[in-house]
Amino acid sequence: MVVMSKEKFDYFIRGGKGKYEVVIGLEVHAQVLSKSKLFSGSSTKFGAGPNNQVSLIDSAFPGMLPVINEECIKQAVRTGLGLNAKINNYSVFDRKNYFYADLPQGYQISQYKNPIVGEGKVLLDMPYGSKEIGIERLHLEQDAGKSIHDMDPSNTYVDLNRSGIALMEIVSKPDLRSPDEVNAYIKKLRSIMRYLGTCDGNMQEGSLRADVNVSVRKEGDKKFGTRCEIKNVNSIKFMQMAIEYEAARQVELIENGKEIDQETRLFDTKKNETRSMRSKEDAHDYRYFPDPDLLPLKLEQKLIDDLKKSLPELPDKKKERFIKEYGLNAYEANVLVSEKEISDYYEEVAKLSDKKLAATWMMGDLFAMLNDKGLDISKSPISAKHFAELVQSIKSGEISGRIAKEVFEIMVESGDNPNKIIDSKGMKQQSDPKELEKMINEILSKNKDKVDQYKAGKEKLFGFFVGQVMKLSGGKANPQLTNEILKKLLKG
Amino acid sequence: MADITNQSLNEIIEKVKTKKVSSTDLTKAYIKNIESAKKLNTFITTTFDQALDKAKEFDNKPNFDQLLPGIPLAVKDLFCTENIKTTAGSNILNNFVPSYESTVTKNLWSNGSFLLGKLNCDEFAMGSSNETSHYGNVINPVGDQLVPGGSSGGSSSALAADLTPATIGTDTGGSIRQPASFTGTVGLKPTYGLCSRWGIVAFASSLDQAGPMTKTIKDCAIMLESMSGFDEKDSTSINKKKEQYSKNLKDNIKGLKIGIPKEYRVDNMPKEIDELWEKGKKILKNLGAQLIDISLPHTKYALPTYYIVAPAEASSNLARYDGVRYGYRSKQGKDLIEMYEKTRSEGFGDEVKRRILIGTYVLSSGYYDAYYLKAQKVRQLIKKDFDDSFTKIDAILTPSTPSSAFKIGEKMNDPVSMYLNDIFTVPVNLAGIPALSLPAGVDKQGYPLGLQLIGKALDEQKILNIGYAIEKNCGFKNEIKKWWS
Numbered sequence: 001m002v003v004m005s006k007e008k009f010d011y012f013i014r015g016g017k018g019k020y021e022v023v024i025g026l027e028v029h030a031q032v033l034s035k036s037k038l039f040s041g042s043s044t045k046f047g048a049g050p051n052n053q054v055s056l057i058d059s060a061f062p063g064m065l066p067v068i069n070e071e072c073i074k075q076a077v078r079t080g081l082g083l084n085a086k087i088n089n090y091s092v093f094d095r096k097n098y099f100y101a102d103l104p105q106g107y108q109i110s111q112y113k114n115p116i117v118g119e120g121k122v123l124l125d126m127p128y129g130s131k132e133i134g135i136e137r138l139h140l141e142q143d144a145g146k147s148i149h150d151m152d153p154s155n156t157y158v159d160l161n162r163s164g165i166a167l168m169e170i171v172s173k174p175d176l177r178s179p180d181e182v183n184a185y186i187k188k189l190r191s192i193m194r195y196l197g198t199c200d201g202n203m204q205e206g207s208l209r210a211d212v213n214v215s216v217r218k219e220g221d222k223k224f225g226t227r228c229e230i231k232n233v234n235s236i237k238f239m240q241m242a243i244e245y246e247a248a249r250q251v252e253l254i255e256n257g258k259e260i261d262q263e264t265r266l267f268d269t270k271k272n273e274t275r276s277m278r279s280k281e282d283a284h285d286y287r288y289f290p291d292p293d294l295l296p297l298k299l300e301q302k303l304i305d306d307l308k309k310s311l312p313e314l315p316d317k318k319k320e321r322f323i324k325e326y327g328l329n330a331y332e333a334n335v336l337v338s339e340k341e342i343s344d345y346y347e348e349v350a351k352l353s354d355k356k357l358a359a360t361w362m363m364g365d366l367f368a369m370l371n372d373k374g375l376d377i378s379k380s381p382i383s384a385k386h387f388a389e390l391v392q393s394i395k396s397g398e399i400s401g402r403i404a405k406e407v408f409e410i411m412v413e414s415g416d417n418p419n420k421i422i423d424s425k426g427m428k429q430q431s432d433p434k435e436l437e438k439m440i441n442e443i444l445s446k447n448k449d450k451v452d453q454y455k456a457g458k459e460k461l462f463g464f465f466v467g468q469v470m471k472l473s474g475g476k477a478n479p480q481l482t483n484e485i486l487k488k489l490l491k492g
Numbered sequence: 493m494a495d496i497t498n499q500s501l502n503e504i505i506e507k508v509k510t511k512k513v514s515s516t517d518l519t520k521a522y523i524k525n526i527e528s529a530k531k532l533n534t535f536i537t538t539t540f541d542q543a544l545d546k547a548k549e550f551d552n553k554p555n556f557d558q559l560l561p562g563i564p565l566a567v568k569d570l571f572c573t574e575n576i577k578t579t580a581g582s583n584i585l586n587n588f589v590p591s592y593e594s595t596v597t598k599n600l601w602s603n604g605s606f607l608l609g610k611l612n613c614d615e616f617a618m619g620s621s622n623e624t625s626h627y628g629n630v631i632n633p634v635g636d637q638l639v640p641g642g643s644s645g646g647s648s649s650a651l652a653a654d655l656t657p658a659t660i661g662t663d664t665g666g667s668i669r670q671p672a673s674f675t676g677t678v679g680l681k682p683t684y685g686l687c688s689r690w691g692i693v694a695f696a697s698s699l700d701q702a703g704p705m706t707k708t709i710k711d712c713a714i715m716l717e718s719m720s721g722f723d724e725k726d727s728t729s730i731n732k733k734k735e736q737y738s739k740n741l742k743d744n745i746k747g748l749k750i751g752i753p754k755e756y757r758v759d760n761m762p763k764e765i766d767e768l769w770e771k772g773k774k775i776l777k778n779l780g781a782q783l784i785d786i787s788l789p790h791t792k793y794a795l796p797t798y799y800i801v802a803p804a805e806a807s808s809n810l811a812r813y814d815g816v817r818y819g820y821r822s823k824q825g826k827d828l829i830e831m832y833e834k835t836r837s838e839g840f841g842d843e844v845k846r847r848i849l850i851g852t853y854v855l856s857s858g859y860y861d862a863y864y865l866k867a868q869k870v871r872q873l874i875k876k877d878f879d880d881s882f883t884k885i886d887a888i889l890t891p892s893t894p895s896s897a898f899k900i901g902e903k904m905n906d907p908v909s910m911y912l913n914d915i916f917t918v919p920v921n922l923a924g925i926p927a928l929s930l931p932a933g934v935d936k937q938g939y940p941l942g943l944q945l946i947g948k949a950l951d952e953q954k955i956l957n958i959g960y961a962i963e964k965n966c967g968f969k970n971e972i973k974k975w976w977s
Contacts, residue, residue, distance in 0.1 A: 056592060060812040062585065063572045063594060063691040065726050095808050097855070101828055106811020156828065158816070287855035289864060292698035292805050294727050 009128045011178035012219060013251045019219040020254075022247040023227075024182055024212065025174035026239075028189060029167045030199040031143070031207040032075045038142050038166035039066030039109065046205045050159040058164040060104035065293050068093075072166040073297065075198040076116050076140050077307050079168055082192045082314055083135050085120025087304050093140075093294045097287040102145035102158050110169075112288045115139035116297065122172075122192070123316055124184045125334055133185055134173030143167050162206075168199070174213065174224065179240035186210070186236050187338070191315050195340045209234045214246045216254070225250065226260040230267050230274055242267040246274050318343055326355040335363055341377045345384050352388035354395040361391055365408055382411050390418040398422065399429050400479055431478040436469075436485050439477070443468045444489060454490060462486065497521050497654040501563070501711035502738075504657050508562050515547040515554075515562030522564055522608060526655045528977035532631045534650040536569045537577050538609035546606035558604030559718045559738075566656035568647045569610035570617055571597045571702070572691040576607065580693040581615040581625040581643075584813045584820045584839030594691025595723045596660065596702045603718040608656055612646030615841045616810065617667055617695045619643050620913045623904055624843040631900070632675055633972050634939055638897040641671030647705050648675040652972055658706045658715050662692060664699045665798050666893075666917025669929035672705055673892035673942030676931040676970035678712045678959070679705045681917075683949045684924035685730035688723030694809040696802040697728075699921040707970075709930060709960045713737035716952060732950070740953055743961040746780035750958070751885035755791035756916060758894060764935040765891045772889050772932055772943045775965045776958070784885055788877040793870045794919040799911060800854050800867035801922070806844075807851025813839060846907065875923040882948040887955050890916050892929035892942035916944060926952050930959045932966045940970065 012019040037044055040057035057064045080087050092114040095107040117138035124131045145163035149156050170189065176182055190201035190208060201208050215227035228246060233239045245267075250260050264283070265274040290296075313321070315337045322333040322343075336346045336359060349358045366387065370380060382390075390407060393399045399407060399422060410421045422428055430436060443465060444451055454461045465486055469477050496504060496513055507513045523540050543564050550562035572578045572590035579585045597607070614624040622630040622645025630645040632638035633653040640649035644661025648671030651659050661668040663681035672679025680703045687702040694700060704715030717737045723729045752773065757766070773783055815821030815835035822838050825831035840848070854863035881888065894915055903910040920927040926949070929942040943962065947955040 059817055061590070061592075061818065062578070062580070062588070062693045062812070063590075063689070065690050067725060067727050097808050097811060099811065099814065099829075099832055101814075101816050104812060104817060106814060107808055285857045287808070287852065287857075287860075289804060289808070289855055289860070292696070292728075293694075 009126070009177070011180065013216060013247050015251045015255045017255055020216045020247070020251050021219050021221075022177060022243065023174050023215045023217065023224055024176035024243060025227075026172045026176065026182065026185065026213070027211040028170040028172075028186070029209045029211075030079075030170060030189070030193060030201070032072050032140075032166035032168055033197060033199055034069060034071045034075060034166060036069055036071075037164040038069055038072050038140065040164050042164065044165050048161055050157075051161065054160040054163065058104065059160055060106070066109060066291070068294065068297065069166065072140060073116070073299070074303075074307060075166075076138060076168055077299070077304060078196045078311065079170075079193060079198045080117030080120065080138055081304075081308050081311055082196045082198075083117070083120035083122060083138065083170070085135055085138065086118035087299065088114065088116055088118055089299045089301065089304075090114060091116040091139075091297045091299075093291045093297065094288045095291045098284050100144065100147075101156060102147045102160070102163065104145070104160065104163060108142050108144065109291055109294070110141035111139035114296075116299075122185065122188055124181060124188055125330075126181065126184060131181065133175045133181075136171040136173050138168055138170045141167050141169055174215075179243050182212075182239055182243060183236050186239070188315070191338055191340075195312055195314050203235050206234060210239060212239055212242060214243055214250070215260075216247050216250045225254075226262050228260070228262065228274070229264050231264055231277060233267055238267060238269055241269075241272055242274055245272060249274065312340075326350055326359070328356070328359055332359045332363065339377065345377050345380070348384035349388045349391065352385065353391035357395055358388065358391045361394075362387070365405065369408075369412060381415055382408075386411060386417050393418055393422065397429060397431055397478060399427060400475070403427050403429065403475060427476065429478045430473050430476045431481055433481060433485065436477060436481055437489070439472055440465075440469060440482070440485055440489055443472065451490065462490075465490070495521070495654075497525055497657070500708045501658040501706060501714060502708065505561060505563065505714070509556045515550040515564075516544065518562065519543050519547040519564045519608070522655060522657070525653070525977075526609070529653055529655055531976045532633060532649050532653055532655075533628050534612055534630055534646045534653070534655060535566065535609045536579055536581070536612050536627045536646070539576055539607050540609075543606055543608050550604070550606075555604060559714060560600065560603045560605035563605040563657060564608040565600060565605045566608040566611050566647075566650055566659055567597055567600075568613050568644050568659070568661045570613055570662050570693045571660070572693065573597060573607060573610065576610065578610065578693070579627065580617070581613045581627060582840065582844070583626040584835070585693075586626070586820055588819050590691070592691060595688035595725065596692065596719045599719050599721060600660070605718070611644075611650055611659065613661075614643035614645065614667075615844050616693065616806070617643035617662055617664055617700075618806070618843050618847055620666070620670055620910050621898070621900070621903065622646065622649075622671075623900065624841055626841060629900060631976075632897050633974075633976070634675060634897060636975065637899050638939070639674070639900050641674035641897065643667040644671050644679075644705060648672055648677055648679070651675065651677050651705055651707065652970065653974070653976070658704065658711050660702055660715065660719060661705050662695070662700055662702050663917075663921065664695050664701075664802060665921050666914040668703045668705055669892050669917050669927060669942070669944060670913060672929045673931070673940065674897035676940030676968070676972070677705060677707055678709055678928065678930045679703065680712050680716060680928040680952070680956075681920060681926060682716060682720060682952055683730070683926045685728050686720045686926070686950070686952070688721070688726045688729050690723055690725040696805040697809060698805060699798075699802055701921070709956055709963050710738060710741060712928065712959075713741050713956050716956075730950070735953060737953055737956055741960055742957055743964055745776070745958050745961045748781045748887065748954075748958065749784050749885040750776050750781050751784050751786035751881055751888040753786050753788045753791065753881075753888060753890060755788050756890040758915065761891075761894050762935065764896075764933075764941065765894060768933045768941045768943065769889070769891050771966065772962060775962050776889065779961050779965065781958075786881045786885060786888070788874075788881060788919070790870065790873045790877050791919055794874055794922055795911060795915055797867045797870045797874065798914070798918040798922060799850070800863050801871060803847040803851030804855050804864050805851070807848045807855065810840075810844070810848055815839070843907070871922050874919055878919075878923045878925055878946075878948070886947075887951070887958055888946040890944045890946065892916060892944040896935045896937070896939035896941055920946055925949050926955060928955050928959055930963055931968045931970065932962060933968060938971070940968075
């Protein structure tokens, strides 16, 4: 782990007997983007009616057999490559056996001893520097169905639409140390997978969930504490809340001289607390064994090489390029590569306008507006082309920054191009020095008393004169020129 | 008209092709036989009306170029048949009607045949006597106190009693070959992957394989050709060109090297079995084959290995019968767990429960390495024994079973002695290679005895040819008196 300290890392739980470090590892379940399920031809589309996307295989009818969906394999390999991970040419699908109403086969097909992807790493940009998080493995597995307990007082309903959908379980090493790092890690994973097109990262629809492993240890201790696993948390905010609660709970136990039980816990989002689900003694014996219905998966090196060649530019690389090519600072580059759609939008704008000014305006007014309206950049009411025209108008001095904000508002409402708006509303900046001089002379002659006071040393009045010019020009006076001319005339 | 039903499938096909018999008359003849043979308890479900419709359809528009033109066939009730109840011999599937057709039966139907009914079998194919079926035990037409073998006991019995011109079974540890041996019929377990497993109720996925059961070797070749073939829906299916086993059948086996494994001479084996084996060797020698003594040193571990691997897979394969989506569901049970417990307690019979328990045990944490993993390693050694031998020989000759058909009830309370009946058939399943059993003699009570021919993977044609040669020269005739009708 490399921490190049700018600001100091400082996330510790302070107990009466000292400072505790929080150690976190994540098992992220990411739904593979694919048209059909991992072992059947059923659709994976979200939002269908209950049990409308269920094949005989997904519902485990007698004599049904799984057949691997090649696209899911490719997606897992792509993701592995995106995580700088080792791709295993040989992997095995195992059966994880347990009974549950929404698990039709009575086992989940997963990968246990031989996962498709081995060790890799993810780089995080933290305020205190860049931090590497180790990836332990990535394996493919089937999702289960959904049990619905609240539709009927005495019966449970089962929806198998999710049953058999391909998930990638991405297991991190216990390298994370704070809720902020967890936030950065999930966002980075999500960003990489969205760049790759291997997972849509949609947490509301359950496409990205995580089991969170938390333990604490006294600062400086080498040995890890006993960990608890918090199951199936489906938002970053809940992950952070669960970690904070769980770490504090564990510290309290230690401070009171009590033992921490290794157990599985649930996070109650309403009460903001974790609760014991089952202890180690009650842990399932999953009786893993290789699924005899599926042969071991052997990947040809050529397939892996071809997939590697066809990978898109990923955020880390793109960030480097943005800094070099567009002269952005690290912070700007980081923000603009965080989502592929954002980076695409930026590049389109930067090609047509001032690169630096484009970045400033995107990260300012455009993001604020999108955030306000709850829109993704792909749904932006302002096209990249129009936005570039606006940036160019500012850069060329055709309009001032203040006017630009007005133009921007109109663009959002009308979707019109900025030049049309500027022309039709006469918003073009007054940059003719003669016109400006005429206007300023008029103001100065109307305010002789103020001019005298200014000359006597009350320099604050300069702002008053600028204000008057702006008022008279309807805000269109070129501020820079106005300043220059005002200074010149006031001296005279 | 002479009774057509006691003829071979090949002869019947000829008669249909030459219009000596119509599909309808043929079907009616079998229906008559089946109705007078209820004592044997071979059928769980009959589909007479549907069969007669299909026969009529064929007669109206016959296609004589098919492999099985207008031939009615009964099949083991382990094959899922569209809109026809499929029970696997179990109470837990007593009301299960699939909406789909297994690949193997679909292949048979697309070659011109149609379904006559579903044949009794041991529950989930677990058994060697057909006594574990929820639908009652089947009687061997050879004698009214005898088991027909298992698990494809309904199939062997129906075939020997002329209730179907040929049939199919499944063989996980001998379930085709042992009942064939007990009833004086031919049964072949193909190379693992030659016949699709799609739509067959699974017992032990890495061992299960469907195969033909017939009266003659020629019939066996016709059936194998009709039912086999690559299926993309089964990931373990072998993608290879289809073979014409019946057309290429020949009885010239001169120069072939036949291995005689010393490990198959077991303690307390009846003298008659040994004599049968000697008879087989003599026939082969007289036909110009060369006999070679071989050793398959890990044979003695095959049975224990099998009884770890098969139950392990079964314990997982049978988890889906939970009463949630189809099949039997207990009306008792306050919550999900209790519903599972009652459904499975009431739905499964004793032998199935025993194997689920064994399988669950050998996969459990702490026991996995000692049992399942070790069994997998031994399985590799058993396979290697065969691989090594087949570099020197063309096929292996052994007895099919260590005894002739035993009495109903004789072994039901002694599972281990029941399991020992599979001692010669099980190694082949573990190795994934083909083997056939053909009748070659009788014991002193007149009960049929079978010889087993084992080939290397995908060498079905060769063992069929050798079987064809033995069949022509061993002078066996199945003398079954229709005492039941």
